[in-house]
Amino acid sequence: MLTLKRFANPDVTRAFTNIVWLGLERLTQIGVAIVISGMLARYFGPDTFGKWQYANTLLLVLSPITWVCGAEILVPTIVNRPPEQLGTVLGSAFALRISVSALALLLTWLGIALHLFEPLVGAMLAGLAVTMLFREPFVGVINAWLQSMTFSKPQLLTSMSTAILKAACVYLLVRAAAAPARFGWLWALESAAIGAVLLLYFMRRHGGKLGWQFDKALFKHFASAGTVFWLGLICMYLFLKLDRLMLERAISFADLGRYSAAQQLNENWITLALMLAQTIAPAFVYRVQNLAQLRRNMWRLTALTALLMIAGAAVLDLLAGFIIRRVFGPDFEGAIDIFRWAVWLSVPAGIEAIGNLVVLKYQAKFVLLSKWLLALAVAFVVNLLTIERLGAYGALVGLAAGYLAAAAVNLYYIRFKLRP
Template sequence: MLTLKGLSARFANPDVTRAFANIVWLGLERVTQIAVAIVISGMLARYFGPDTFGKWQYANTLLLVLSPITWVCGAEILVPTIVKRPPEQLGTVLGSAFALRLSVSAAALLLTWTSIAAGLTDPLVGAMLAGLAVTMLFREPFVGVINSWLQSMTYSKPQLLTSMSTAVVKAALVYLLVRAATTPSRFGWLWALESAAIGAVLLVYYIRRHGGTLGWHLDRSLFRHFATAGTVFWLGLICMYLFLKLDRLMLERAISFANLGRYSAAQQLNENWITLALMLAQTIAPAFVYRVQEPAHLRRNMWRLTAMTAALMIGGAVVLDLLAGLIIRRVFGPDYEGSIGIFRWAVWLSVPAGIEAIGNLIVLKYQAKFVLLAKWLLALAVAFVVNLLAIPRLGAYGALVGLAVGYLAAASVNLYYIRLKLRS
């Protein structure tokens, strides 16, 4: 039994104290980002109107589908490499990862700009995406690499504090641009400026921590290792994000941009709710999943976490369902009445989404990369077929059906893997 004395001794451990402080900062950053995202969406939705806001949301959807391409050599590869290598090799590790991510990000950006120039998107969507896409050049090469170094020390405060500060400044600048009646096509460059600012601040912080020099070097063998290691996880993440945004990609071909704007408004609020709820539920997950080795104990913990998450999601969905009209009108204004019904149904997606996320902890614990890839490939394929059948008949509500069936398919794969892995 854990006594008060034992608890005090545990928190006296500097590693535990550092980890706890890191979790607190992570929570503050997530809450800040969610609040800022809602405020900014409300301002832009009212300023743009449903049609232009739909194009803005579609440009962001395209960005979120393209961004995972730049996630090569993810933190699950880079952080352990930093920890295992001696300190004098840090510059070589970070330099090699930076070179790889920068080259991939630059290629993704050029591909995006080429597609826009070729007229593959609506002109206004393309103009918005042109600025938004520049974030890829800074997020993973600069912010991602330095953040991996900070994670290796269990000290993400500099990155999180910078991210919170720039988010608040961005909200203020959006307000000023709206008051100045800035054309919608220019707003994307504000997101590019934010990512560049975060990258610059973190780069200066790293240099100051290392005697005023960067000291990054490229090692070709390490570059090749980073390019191939974690490929399956990388492909799995690409499939996951494509699944999460497939509804908007397919709706764009079936409904007007104004209705897409109303659908996206509802879904953005719903996704923020899911993110916040999962963050609260998963904060305690490492202690109950990653550090537990005995199968029977782990199985019990999984059932408890799943039940807790389901209860949290159901309770939240009930409240949001009841308050849907008030929330939509307060955040987005009277032009988004059509979002209310969509939001009332969308919030119930949080239940299968939460159950899937908890089950995914076992997949991550045992680094089951092919299970991860197969799961999201299945969810993507199932959602695509359901969308093809349901969207022509049900419109935006058909896309919600596709998401629900996809989440259930992914959760089923998790359940099968858990039963196989943790069987007595």
């Protein structure tokens, strides 16, 4: 009866439905990403595919710059303000994000014009970088409004639909033998389409009007609030892509393409750990106030995650050859051994993701920033020492050292915060 009552609660039902849609969207994105990577790897070949992956790495390092005024600031502001102030909140957040995103895009294009990147990498990045102009200012702001209602279905449905359409368009461009530089603009078109659909949805829900307004005081608040979290996320994404940034100067683009192919599959596997953490966080961490119970939950979740990641990594290790050949083709044989070692990174990555839940629960922003700064520094030093000797395997050692450093900070914070 208690269970029935809980599910009869509209808030619980809405949250559960939201989690289901989030899971479907993530699984769709992972599947589409693997299919697209397989098509492009076979079409481009290792060398050009390495340049494509490096262009994507640069985008993923640049994109966090546009994440100013993140959801952890914007969503509570929407919830705590009267409904009639919604237009002012969203308008001020949009003004900040579009300004930062436009500046990031212009600086990226300037770097391309000044030939800071290899020519084909720059040509690919030129289109990919346009996604920054739409993702956070349009998609991010409206998605924050949807999150405030625990109703992300419109954004998730749109994202799934455009991802499938993008895969179809990639297939058509491959069949048409399109130039590699043109593919980046397809990603820009996808982000623009998602932004347009969500904008129309918002206007439909508000009588056909946008109603966004700019407030100088709120703009300044958004610019300063959440800065520490923002810097922490920048450090985190820089850490996650540091291996490819440093390998680009040490190995050929063909070898970088093989390494990136293995890592992309591995990162999709690690994403499942992050999905698990996001799914269980509200019930087992965020809503638990009793410290003893929270400690027990954390140790159990950590042990469960470690066992799950070890079991999954063992299976992927055994199937590495089959997976790489099926997805990327015979030109990527060199990625098999890299993938076999890379999948074991999911163990420290999963443990770190679970430990991070306590950091987020208590909004320990300086812990978050310090953690990823330490992980970034450790990975950088280890990469310097190992890449020259071990090549791509040295980058894996750097990632492992960074994950262990981040997990150690989580452990120290948990022992400090949850001590009896």
